[in-house]
């Protein structure tokens with residue numbers, strides 16, 4: 001019994017310790033569960049950190065590459081900076097050089113203006129010394145008919161070297177004429193122009209220049225002024241020279257050039273640039289009007305603006321052609337009218353703003369044969385009388401100008417009236433006498 005009780009006690013104790021062990025096991029398994037949960041959390045955390053580390057690694061790599069690029073760029077910038085510094089120094093040097101040049105340029109500009117004025121004054125004096133009225137004589141060669149008829153020259157050209165021309169008369173008489181220049185039959189258009197060329201500069205310097213061709217019909221007035229395509233005359237050559245000088249001076253001067261072409265026939269002025277302006281057709285006559293003290297104008301006259309030689313020549317040729325086309329007999333008509341080409345030049349000195357206003361007149365006068373000699377009647381007589389009247393009026397004006405007379409009779413003919421302004425101040429007058 002006792003043994004039974006012991007066994008029961010043992011059994012109870014075993015039961016109690018089993019219960020405790022069970023409790024302990026439960027506690028331990030709960031602890032293991034919480035540890036597993038914690039471990040799972042740690043694993044998750046580790047994965048996240050690993051990912052972060054990976055990302056950071058990539059970012060680091062990218063930053064490293066960027067750093068390399070920036071390093072390169074910064075070296076480039078450094079180089080540029082040194083270039084820029086050099087450039088700035090160079091610019092500073094240029095600026096100071098420019099300032100020096102500018103002041104030198106200003107000095108030169110002033111000197112140039114003074115020299116130009118001096119040159120113009122000297123030129124002015126030279127013209128005065130040479131005389132602002134000059135007469136050249138040109139003798140044409142004998143034509144084939146004259147040679148066939150056995151004609152010979154009455155002029156002794158050997159003596160003409162100093163401008164003195166000896167004309168042998170009948171028997172042993174001889175007459176001596178004095179000219180500023182004499183051109184013998186062998187001297188060509190170029191030779192004649194050599195002496196005329198300086199007048200182009202005079203016009204651009206503000207002088208009025210009048211060049212006349214005077215002589216009897218057939219002596220070569222039109223040949224000398226107009227010339228032919230193969231032997232250009234004064235008109236073409238002087239315009240060419242004028243535009244050459246304009247081009248040469250384009251940095252210092254600005255010029256505005258206009259041209260007109262007109263004709264004086266039977267003491268009436270006609271515009272050759274207006275179609276149908278010939279005397280044979282019914283057109284409005286032009287008149288010279290005084291618009292201010294010392295300023296005369298021809299209202300309605302076409303003034304064509306030209307900017308180069310070709311344009312100017314085209315306009316003047318239009319005028320010359322209109323003169324020929326309008327007449328029934330070109331030669332007859334041309335010898336009975338004064339053909340006038342006028343080149344108007346407005347200049348501005350770009351250095352000092354000085355302005356000039358001048359005119360170049362190129363005039364092929366009507367044939368100078370005398371009425372008594374021509375045995376003219378009717379319309380021809382009227383034409384010849386008008387020519388005589390205007391040529392002698394021109395002669396009177398020249399002699400009044402040459403003797404510096406108080407009164408210059410400009411109003412005695414249409415031609416001299418037209419030229420009044422141009423023969424009143426700063427002018428050069430050249431008469432080409434053709435024989």
Ligand SMILES: Nc1ncnc2c1ncn2[C@@H]1O[C@H](COP(=O)(O)OP(=O)(O)OP(=O)(O)O)[C@@H](O)[C@H]1O
Pocket residue numbers: 139140141185215216217218219220221222223224331332334335336366367434
């Ligand atoms: N220096 C010269 N050399 C060669 N030929 C000339 C010369 N002068 C004139 N001639 C010739 O003489 C002829 C007459 O000349 P031109 O027509 O120029 O005379 P003009 O005086 O103008 O006459 P018009 O009063 O009728 O107009 C033309 O055939 C021209 O070619």
